[in-house]
Amino acid sequence: MAANCARVVGSLFGKSVNFASSTRPVTLQFCRQICGTPALRRKNLGPTVPETFTAEFIQKQVEEFEIGKRHLANMMGEDPENFTQEDIDRSIAYLFPSGLFEKRARPLMKHPVEIFPKQRAVQWGPDGRPFHFLFYTGKQAYYSLMHDLYGRVLKVEKHQDQLRAKGLFPTEPKQIALGPSRWLTKEEMEALLVEPISRQDYEHFIQLMERLLAMPCCSLEQQFVMSHRQQLEAQSMHQVVPPLQKDDAGVDFSTAEGRRKSSRGSVVVRDCGAGRLTVNGQDHLHYFPVLQDREQLMFPLQFCGLLGRFDLDCSVSGGGRSSQAGALRLAISRALLSFLSQSEGEAMRQAGLLTPDPRVRERKKPGQEGARRKFTWKKR
Amino acid sequence: MSLHRLAFRLRPTVTRVRSLHSSGFVQQQEAVAVEPEPESLSVFRTHEKDPACHSDKHVGQFYTLSSAHVRPLFPDSLPWRYQQQMKTFNETCIMVRQPALEVISYLKKADYSQPALRYVFYGLKGTGKTMSLCHTLHFCYTQGWLVLHVPDAHLWVKNCKELLPSSYKSSRFDQPLQATTWLRNFKITNEPFLSKIKLKERYVWTKRESTEAGSSLGELVDQGISRIKSSSDVVGAVMKELRLQSGQPGADFRLAVAVDGVNALWGRSTIKKGDKTAVDPEELTLVYNLRKLMKNDWSGGAVITTLSQTGSLYHPKSAYLPQDLLGERGFDNMDPFIPVSVPNYSEKEFESCYLYYMDRNWLQHPQSRTAEGKKELIFLCNMNPSMFERLCGHL
Numbered sequence: 215m216a217a218n219c220a221r222v223v224g225s226l227f228g229k230s231v232n233f234a235s236s237t238r239p240v241t242l243q244f245c246r247q248i249c250g251t252p253a254l255r256r257k258n259l260g261p262t263v264p265e266t267f268t269a270e271f272i273q274k275q276v277e278e279f280e281i282g283k284r285h286l287a288n289m290m291g292e293d294p295e296n297f298t299q300e301d302i303d304r305s306i307a308y309l310f311p312s313g314l315f316e317k318r319a320r321p322l323m324k325h326p327v328e329i330f331p332k333q334r335a336v337q338w339g340p341d342g343r344p345f346h347f348l349f350y351t352g353k354q355a356y357y358s359l360m361h362d363l364y365g366r367v368l369k370v371e372k373h374q375d376q377l378r379a380k381g382l383f384p385t386e387p388k389q390i391a392l393g394p395s396r397w398l399t400k401e402e403m404e405a406l407l408v409e410p411i412s413r414q415d416y417e418h419f420i421q422l423m424e425r426l427l428a429m430p431c432c433s434l435e436q437q438f439v440m441s442h443r444q445q446l447e448a449q450s451m452h453q454v455v456p457p458l459q460k461d462d463a464g465v466d467f468s469t470a471e472g473r474r475k476s477s478r479g480s481v482v483v484r485d486c487g488a489g490r491l492t493v494n495g496q497d498h499l500h501y502f503p504v505l506q507d508r509e510q511l512m513f514p515l516q517f518c519g520l521l522g523r524f525d526l527d528c529s530v531s532g533g534g535r536s537s538q539a540g541a542l543r544l545a546i547s548r549a550l551l552s553f554l555s556q557s558e559g560e561a562m563r564q565a566g567l568l569t570p571d572p573r574v575r576e577r578k579k580p581g582q583e584g585a586r587r588k589f590t591w592k593k594r
Numbered sequence: 595m596s597l598h599r600l601a602f603r604l605r606p607t608v609t610r611v612r613s614l615h616s617s618g619f620v621q622q623q624e625a626v627a628v629e630p631e632p633e634s635l636s637v638f639r640t641h642e643k644d645p646a647c648h649s650d651k652h653v654g655q656f657y658t659l660s661s662a663h664v665r666p667l668f669p670d671s672l673p674w675r676y677q678q679q680m681k682t683f684n685e686t687c688i689m690v691r692q693p694a695l696e697v698i699s700y701l702k703k704a705d706y707s708q709p710a711l712r713y714v715f716y717g718l719k720g721t722g723k724t725m726s727l728c729h730t731l732h733f734c735y736t737q738g739w740l741v742l743h744v745p746d747a748h749l750w751v752k753n754c755k756e757l758l759p760s761s762y763k764s765s766r767f768d769q770p771l772q773a774t775t776w777l778r779n780f781k782i783t784n785e786p787f788l789s790k791i792k793l794k795e796r797y798v799w800t801k802r803e804s805t806e807a808g809s810s811l812g813e814l815v816d817q818g819i820s821r822i823k824s825s826s827d828v829v830g831a832v833m834k835e836l837r838l839q840s841g842q843p844g845a846d847f848r849l850a851v852a853v854d855g856v857n858a859l860w861g862r863s864t865i866k867k868g869d870k871t872a873v874d875p876e877e878l879t880l881v882y883n884l885r886k887l888m889k890n891d892w893s894g895g896a897v898i899t900t901l902s903q904t905g906s907l908y909h910p911k912s913a914y915l916p917q918d919l920l921g922e923r924g925f926d927n928m929d930p931f932i933p934v935s936v937p938n939y940s941e942k943e944f945e946s947c948y949l950y951y952m953d954r955n956w957l958q959h960p961q962s963r964t965a966e967g968k969k970e971l972i973f974l975c976n977m978n979p980s981m982f983e984r985l986c987g988h989l
Binding site for chain 1: 912966969970972974975976978981
């Protein structure tokens with residue numbers, strides 16, 4: 215029984231876990247020819263056509279995914295009924311740990327709808343007659359959208375005429391609250407309609423939408439308009455502000471951490487009013503003899519104009535002198551956020567004080583002397 | 595037309611004549627104006643030029659040393675950066691600070707019939723130990739003492755270009771270059787005493803040369819400067835004579851021995867013998883004789899020293915306490931001594947130094963003159979005098 219389960223799991227698992235971001239499902243059984251390379255065997259078939267998947271195939275994949283999900287939940291000892299996508303991701307990361315930097319190259323197990331690109335179902339019936347009345351235009355989704363949009367424009371105009379006839383035409387047109395949003399890009403429209411759109415078609419669509427928005431009574435079609443707009447989230451809403459704590463003496467303080475390259479630093483910022491700095495128990499002048507490092511530490515405080523106000527107690531480890539200074543700078547900026555208002559925090563973010571520096575040491579590649587440096591080229 | 599041109603040519607000369615007259619008036623006015631100026635005191639300066647009169651109320655203020663004192667007292671023995679500052683600002687100003695005042699007060703009250711007291715300035719790097727030593731030395735000089743100043747004892751235990759085996763004792767080594775330099779500086783500093791002090795013993799240098807008892811110190815020093823080979827022994831002889839004579843009832847001078855970087859005498863040296871073995875500082879004539887002076891078996895004077903990590907060999911950068919830098923041997927030799935800690939600038943002293951640089955127009959950067967800039971400077975240098983000076987050098 216257990217052996218059966220294991221075998222079933224193995225085969226099902228092999229098909230539901232995808233190791234590549236491409237749309238081709240990878241089977242774990244390979245048949246290799248002993249001699250010859252794939253390049254020799256591949257015949258030139260002309261330009262490759264994107265693969266199409268039949269609806270039955272997709273449905274089979276969905277069933278396999280569901281069963282595989284239940285097996286995975288059993289393996290991890292969790293409840294198969296309430297196994298969410300985050301649980302799946304966590305379990306896969308645990309069972310198949312990968313050190314690859316590119317997140318998209320790591321093993322993933324997602325619902326086939328997210329993996330296989332959306333394809334249009336068959337557009338005609340068994341008698342060969344197409345379902346949609348605009349099929350023979352060639353761009354049926356686009357033209358139907360334009361048709362629908364123009365119909366709404368006419369409806370709004372008719373509503374306006376009715377109001378004008380009754381004498382209730384609003385003098386101040388009620389604008390749609392668009393909020394921080396933008397129109398969907400051409401790529402997003404193509405994904406929405408599951409159909410390629412040309413640049414001119416897209417521009418016509420946007421022009422007609424703008425015309426709809428320009429009308430006074432366009433609030434009737436708010437939902438339709440918003441479905442074609444993308445909300446923009448303000449960057450600053452992502453910032454996590456460390457909480458402001460009070461210690462025994464009644465002094466406000468806050469703690470924060472920062473990292474840079476391989477250094478990890480943490481800072482306790484106290485609202486004493488002395489302006490002293492201690493790094494790893496030593497004076498900051500002694501720990502950072504180089505002026506550049508001390509300037510890095512000073513930058514957040516100087517930017518906010520709070521130089522003599524705070525007492526800083528820093529601890530840092532790992533990395534070199536410059537990366538330790540950078541880690542501490544980030545930690546200080548984050549700790550200061552709890553003492554500042556929203557707008558000042560936004561100013562810090564725009565100054566780049568709150569952005570962790572993503573630069574890491576690039577690996578050395580084989581065949582080269584370093585990450586970029588090649589061996590000395592000799593002509594002969 | 596020509597008349598017009600003449601008139602034009604004449605006009606500038608007329609104006610020039612007028613300006614000559616007016617400048618004369620202006621000069622007279624300026625001469626009148628100059629006199630009341632010295633009476634207006636600035637906050638960071640004091641007009642008290644005599645270190646003996648400095649007291650607690652002068653702490654944090656700069657006093658100017660007269661050039662008549664500076665050239666003989668410090669022929670080459672001030673810190674290099676300070677010498678450059680002297681040249682730039684065209685004056686020698688030292689800040690009156692608490693450690694130096696303390697030692698000066700002890701020197702005033704000490705009993706000179708007792709064995710010599712030893713004072714040691716210690717502190718973190720760049721806090722002003724050497725400058726405190728110079729301030730104290732200036733006091734001794736103005737009081738008419740004989741000043742025996744070793745600017746940096748570390749220079750005697752490292753980077754020695756010439757090392758001769760001693761003629762006096764075969765196990766020791768001579769350093770002729772360093773000895774001659776020191777004798778020259780000694781001569782410049784103590785001109786008046788050279789003819790007054792007479793030698794008590796006879797010193798034989800070679801078969802033909804000897805210095806008789808009863809001849810003046812000046813002759814001995816000249817002997818050392820001219821005969822380079824025996825200069826280290828001359829240094830030893832000078833030290834011995836001064837040590838013997840200073841406590842005597844007949845002597846009318848007091849001896850101030852000032853050594854900067856005294857921890858070099860008991861540390862290690864980087865000098866190597868011919869066979870690549872390291873030379874112990876004890877085997878160097880200069881160091882041996884200086885160590886004898888450091889003992890408190892003589893009276894009638896004082897020993898003022900500083901510890902220095904900057905030039906020291908084989909000491910970590912974090913060491914600044916006497917126990918760390920002197921080592922066991924040095925501590926036992928120097929014990930008992932009076933340790934004087936030299937801290938970083940206080941708020942008042944920092945303010946004073948900042949105003950001094952502003953007054954000398956040393957801070958050119960517009961941001962450095964604002965209150966914000968001052969806060970930045972405080973943060974970056976953390977009230978350390980030498981760091982502050984280096985920072986301001988960039989501005």
